[in-house]
Amino acid sequence: MAISPPDESYIRDQTIRLIRADGGPTETICRGIAVEDPVSLEFNGIAYAVMMATPADLVDYVTGFALSEKLIETAADLEDVDIHHADNGWIVRTQLAHTRTETLLARVRTRVSESSCGLCGMENLEEVMRPLPKVVAHEAVSHNAIFRALDELAEHQPLHNATGAVHAAAFADTKGHILHAREDVGRHNALDKLIGCLARVGIPAGNGFIITSSRCSYEMVEKALLAGATTLVTISAPTSLAVSRAQDAGLTLIALARPDTAWLMGE
Incomplete structure (x- = not known):
C-alpha cells in the first residue's frame, strides 16, 4: 500500500536555518510544520x-471528546455539529440531545480545569482513582496481527511523515489490518478523534485493537477503556499507573511496540 499524501491544509511552510554540530556552514531550507490551532468546544x-x-x-x-468526557453515551446523542473558522482558531458548536442536558450541566458545574487528559473536573484523589469499566472476555490478539499493524501504521500517518510532529491513533482488525486512523498534534486528541470515528461508523472498539504512536499514560488507558477497547498497543513505554489501571480493568496492554519486539504488560 502506498503512503497517503498529507492534506496540505494542515501543514505550513516555514523557513529555517539549519545549523551543524561540526561547525559547518549553515543552510536555509523550507520545511513543512504541523498546524496547531485553538479549537473551542x-x-x-x-x-x-x-x-x-x-x-x-x-x-x-x-464526538470522541464528548464520549471520553461522558457527556454522551453514543454518537447518536450529538444532534448537530457546526464548525466555524474564526480569526484566532476554530469554534465547534455541538447540540446534544435533550436527554443529555442534565449531564452536561452537572459536568460544567464540577469542571475545575481545561484539559484533554481525561481528568478534567476531578476534585479529589478518590474520584481520580475511581474504578474503570471492566473489559469483557475476549480472545487475545495474535502477535502476528500486532506486528502487521505496526508495519502498516506509517502508511496512515501522512501528516507525521511530512512534519515529524503529529501523533496517530489507529484501529486494526483482529488480523492486524488498519481500518481507520486519525492524526493530531496532541496524543489525547488523536485518540479522541479515533474513538469518535469508530462511534460514528458503528465499529465496536472491541472488534479489534487500538494502536497509538504516543506514550502510554493513565489517560490513554482510560479513554481506551471508556471506548470499549479490549487491547491497547502503544509505541512508547507506559507509566506505572497506566499499567496498574489496565491490569485492574482487564485491558490487554502492549507497550514499547517496535517492528521486532513489544512489551506484553503483566504477563
Missing part, C-alpha cells in the same frame, strides 16, 4: 473547553 451554547489541536476531522474529535 461548545455544547448546547455553553463554552466547555478550548483545546490546542490539529483542525482536521473535527466532527470525529468532538
Whole structure:
C-alpha cells in the first residue's frame, strides 16, 4: 500500500536555518510544520473547553471528546455539529440531545480545569482513582496481527511523515489490518478523534485493537477503556499507573511496540 499524501491544509511552510554540530556552514531550507490551532468546544451554547489541536476531522474529535468526557453515551446523542473558522482558531458548536442536558450541566458545574487528559473536573484523589469499566472476555490478539499493524501504521500517518510532529491513533482488525486512523498534534486528541470515528461508523472498539504512536499514560488507558477497547498497543513505554489501571480493568496492554519486539504488560 502506498503512503497517503498529507492534506496540505494542515501543514505550513516555514523557513529555517539549519545549523551543524561540526561547525559547518549553515543552510536555509523550507520545511513543512504541523498546524496547531485553538479549537473551542461548545455544547448546547455553553463554552466547555478550548483545546490546542490539529483542525482536521473535527466532527470525529468532538464526538470522541464528548464520549471520553461522558457527556454522551453514543454518537447518536450529538444532534448537530457546526464548525466555524474564526480569526484566532476554530469554534465547534455541538447540540446534544435533550436527554443529555442534565449531564452536561452537572459536568460544567464540577469542571475545575481545561484539559484533554481525561481528568478534567476531578476534585479529589478518590474520584481520580475511581474504578474503570471492566473489559469483557475476549480472545487475545495474535502477535502476528500486532506486528502487521505496526508495519502498516506509517502508511496512515501522512501528516507525521511530512512534519515529524503529529501523533496517530489507529484501529486494526483482529488480523492486524488498519481500518481507520486519525492524526493530531496532541496524543489525547488523536485518540479522541479515533474513538469518535469508530462511534460514528458503528465499529465496536472491541472488534479489534487500538494502536497509538504516543506514550502510554493513565489517560490513554482510560479513554481506551471508556471506548470499549479490549487491547491497547502503544509505541512508547507506559507509566506505572497506566499499567496498574489496565491490569485492574482487564485491558490487554502492549507497550514499547517496535517492528521486532513489544512489551506484553503483566504477563
